[in-house]
Amino acid sequence: MNYLFEPVQMHNKPLVYGPTTRSTASYPGFYHWHQCCEILFIHQGSGFVIVNQKTYEMRPGMMFFFQPFQLHKIYASVSENTPYVRTMMFFDPHYFNQALHPFRARHAIFERLWRSAQPIEPIDLQFRLAWMEQVFTMYDDRCAVGKGINAEEDMIMLLLHILEAASDTELGRQQNKGAGIEVRPFSYAEQIMSWVEEHYAEDIHLEDIAQRLHLSKSYVSRLFQQETGGNLSEYITARRIKQACRLLQNSSHAVERISEEVGYPNVSYFIRLFKKVVGTTPLKYRSAARQQE
Template identity: 45%
Template sequence: MKRMFEAVIFGGAKLFWDYRHRNTGQYKGYYHWHQCCEILFVHEGTGHVIVNGETFPIRRGMLFFFRPYQLHHVYANVSPEQPYTRTIFHFDPQLVDEFLRPFSKRHGLFTALWHGRHPVQAFDLMASESSVERNFDDYHSAREEGKGEDGEEIAILILRLLDTIIRSDRNGFSRPLGIGGRKSAGYVQQAMRWIDEHYQEPFHLDDLADAMHLSKFYLSKLFHEETGSTLKEYVTAKRMRHACRLLETTTKSVEIIGSEVGIANPSYFVQVFKHEVGTTPLKYRTRFIQSADSRGKVRT
């Protein structure tokens, strides 16, 4: 069963590399997050990515940067005639941060992306696709030669990618690429913003539909068509992600945390959390504390 929190197991490696992974069957995707950074580059395919309450298109040349513990959803329209091919790699941002420090401009972009200070996480690099492809080919060749864990090789991979992002726009930054244009897309963005503002409160989907002056059934249909997920899945994902943050950063009881994420019934909150995250809230907190202690970090 797919879980919202997907811990990337590095097994002592510096970078988890999945090169040109190809799907020709159904790829619905689901809301999830990792403990590390993730970069996704699309070689071919269509669909949508949801991150930060915004929906972006999957298409050739698109690159996405996901921060640690950032909720995101990838939905691809896949068939044998229309495959979804992408390169994905995960890494510990603190390790990469050390590699990039001598390169001030690119290091600045990386830290802005890592810490959420950059306004954009989706970049259209189609005009520089050949450069990105060469970069990935070169690093993949290095891995096949047994050099993939060399810090210099990893630094070159990410430096060249950051350089491509910087050069893709005259001002140094790309701009948001929301799916816009269609009226239905506007409704979906409004719905996500409303949920982002109210998910910590108990509410019914009727409340959202009323606020948008649409029928619940019509809004649900639009949301699923545009995102590949349901409104309930989006609400649950937001609530469980916030619950995890509270479990990690506070000593509040499970009952209080459930109430603060809009689920007042403690038993039901534990049931939903276990179903979506894969463990109970208390076990999640214990594992987080043990993991932080093993890295020598102090909780605040």
């Protein structure tokens, strides 16, 4: 049996959106998992999805939510007459856990999807299929003209549209009844990412993370590499630069202040690092971002 950890390359973004894709060639599928959350929405197609040792029928209007490190398999029965049409997106749940906080009802549904230890059934949105396709067409059009989904508000709005649709299903009704959830334990990598989310603006030392997890420093680094396929120091850098991009876009703060707020007291080092990661200087990034508004 083929199991594969597929690290998603987030490219310093909290959400990666794959425009609606159509397949008419064989799509056998394989067991795999990611370090982030994944949403799969079925526009057309037949087949099955296996998750939590259960098999679910694939049909138009079905939405599947996969938690980080959750093993799943997607099999589509594909031909010229029966294409497999889907929209997929991947996102950092720790980032959106904070970003969605002002939207209490929608945040509660998001948290149930992300944190529940109980298996999350596929969400049947067939009754909202036309509306969902309008939503995805809007974002597909943005990608087609080269804009992509880069602005924080676009990413938040996309998830809010999806959570709004989910609120009209059994999942939303459970939430409205106040039904509690059994929270699943975080993997080590998720615990590390959660700790970084709270402390990225500080002077981070590997020893601090190791003490929090009651593990050795070398074991922390090795665990993170094994579970995510990435380097811990690179993840910390990516999280800090991601926040710097957000502040450059949405505030008028000086570069010196932003540098300090994301954990780099040496502004010269921050500028060099920013250019290495993003490909341009902070001020040029801010200028380009505002020209696109």
